[in-house]
Amino acid sequence: MLQPPPDTDVCKAKPFLRWTGSKSWLVKEHITKFLPKKFNDYHEPFLGGGAVFFHIRPQKNVYLSDLNSDLITTYVQIRDNVEKVIEALRLYRNTEEDYYQIRAMTNKTDHCKAARFIYLNRTSFNGIYRVNDKGQYNVPYGKREAVDILTADNLRSVSEILKGKNIFCESFTAIKKTVSKNDLVYLDPPYTVAHENNGFIEYNSKLFSWDDQHKLAELLNYLNKIGAQFILSNAEHLAIRKLFKGLGDFYSLSRYSKVGGRNKTRGVFNEVIITNIK
Numbered sequence: 476m477l478q479p480p481p482d483t484d485v486c487k488a489k490p491f492l493r494w495t496g497s498k499s500w501l502v503k504e505h506i507t508k509f510l511p512k513k514f515n516d517y518h519e520p521f522l523g524g525g526a527v528f529f530h531i532r533p534q535k536n537v538y539l540s541d542l543n544s545d546l547i548t549t550y551v552q553i554r555d556n557v558e559k560v561i562e563a564l565r566l567y568r569n570t571e572e573d574y575y576q577i578r579a580m581t582n583k584t585d586h587c588k589a590a591r592f593i594y595l596n597r598t599s600f601n602g603i604y605r606v607n608d609k610g611q612y613n614v615p616y617g618k619r620e621a622v623d624i625l626t627a628d629n630l631r632s633v634s635e636i637l638k639g640k641n642i643f644c645e646s647f648t649a650i651k652k653t654v655s656k657n658d659l660v661y662l663d664p665p666y667t668v669a670h671e672n673n674g675f676i677e678y679n680s681k682l683f684s685w686d687d688q689h690k691l692a693e694l695l696n697y698l699n700k701i702g703a704q705f706i707l708s709n710a711e712h713l714a715i716r717k718l719f720k721g722l723g724d725f726y727s728l729s730r731y732s733k734v735g736g737r738n739k740t741r742g743v744f745n746e747v748i749i750t751n752i753k
Contacts, residue, residue, distance in 0.1 A: 488632035491553070491593065492546075493602025494524030498663055498708060500730045502530040509726075511704050511752045514659035520647035521663045522546065528661075532636065538653050540643040543604065545592050547644040552589035553630055554637035561627045563590035569598050569624055574616040597622050648690055656702035663708045664691060675712045688718060695722040695749070704752050711745035723751040 490499070498506075506527060517533035519525070522541040541547055552560050563586055567577060578595060582588040596602060599614040607613045643649070647662065654660060665682040676685050691707070698705050699722065709715050711727050719725075726748040 485632050485635045487629070488529060488636045489629060490524045490526050490529050491626060491629055491633050492524045492549075492596050494526075494596075495601070495603050496663070496665060496667075497524045498526045499524075501708065501728070502526050505728055505748070506530060506706075509706050509748060509750055509752060511659060514657055514704055515655065516653070516658045518650050518654055518658060518660040519662075520645075520650050520660070521665070522550070522642075523663065525550075527663070529633075529636065531661075533659070537640040538643070538650065539640055540645050540647070540649065542644065542646060544644045545588065546604075547642060548585055549589040549592045550637065550642050552586045553634050554640065554642065556586045556589075557630055557634035559586035560589045560593070561625065561630055563587050564594060564625050564627075567594045567624055569620060569622060571616045571618070574598055578612055594624055597624055648694060651694070651697060654698065654701070654703050658703045660698060660703055660705040661707075662691065662694075662705060664688070666710045675710060676714060679710070688715070692718050692722060695719065695751075699723075699751055705750060706752065707749040709747050709749060711747040715747065719749050723749045724753075725749055 490497070510531070514533075516536040516538065517528070517531065518538045519528050520538075520540045522528070522539045523546070525539070528537075528539060539550065567573065567590070574595075577591060580591060582591050595612060595614070596604070598617055598619060600617040603614050605612070605614050641653075647664070650660065664687065666679050667682065679685075695705060695707065705723070707719075707723070709719070716725065728746050728748060729743055730746060
């Protein structure tokens with residue numbers, strides 16, 4: 476097995492992205508009590524910022540995926556070409572003028588695409604990922620002047636963690652191709668808890684449609700049938716409880732949220748963990 480570079484501390488590797496809906500709060504306070512004592516391979520089909528993956532650090536086969544192609548390109552490039560990504564990041568400056576110039580750029584090489592993605596994520600408003608109808612990133616400048624754009628040591632540590640991991644751009648339903656009995660699947664679909672009481676289905680259809688929630692319920696039913704273990708994070712809502720009834724045990728958790736970064740959407744909201752792990 477190859478040894479990491481001298482300036483790489485794999486044990487200190489942590490998520491390198493600011494991600495709306497991040498489960499860092501779940502990792503800090505709750506995830507340990509839901510994890511099985513043992514499992515085989517690990518699957519995370521809504522990768523995002525990867526807080527749970529970085530916390531668990533599975534030792535066997537790992538399958539990470541997401542439908543966000545820019546996100547997946549970034550993970551793959553950090554895994555395979557981290558020094559090129561770092562070199563490209565060194566060229567960027569955290570100013571409002573530079574931000575909008577870089578936001579308007581079209582990169583041709585994948586390692587430059589990854590560097591741009593990381594730069595925009597760290598310097599944009601509230602770490603939001605949003606594109607317009609043409610697929611162009613359109614989040615405004617975040618005015619975070621003190622932010623460390625580079626974090627080279629952590630990127631190198633992340634690269635070592637990702638070595639040998641399977642990383643794909645695909646739908647969550649595609650895990651059926653690789654998941655087996657006694658594997659662990661962590662699922663964190665896109666949703667917001669700001670509308671848990673009013674307009675939940677209509678609002679979240681922009682993020683993760685109700686039809687997608689039905690497909691997710693079907694996937695949980697499949698995982699139960701083959702004997703795979705799963706942990707699902709979802710919104711605490713009556714419609715969710717009805718849809719997923721009988722597929723696992725429910726645990727309601729509360730957390731502070733600032734969805735969208737505006738004061739009117741900040742507060743304490745409930746989320747639910749659904750799991751078949753006893």
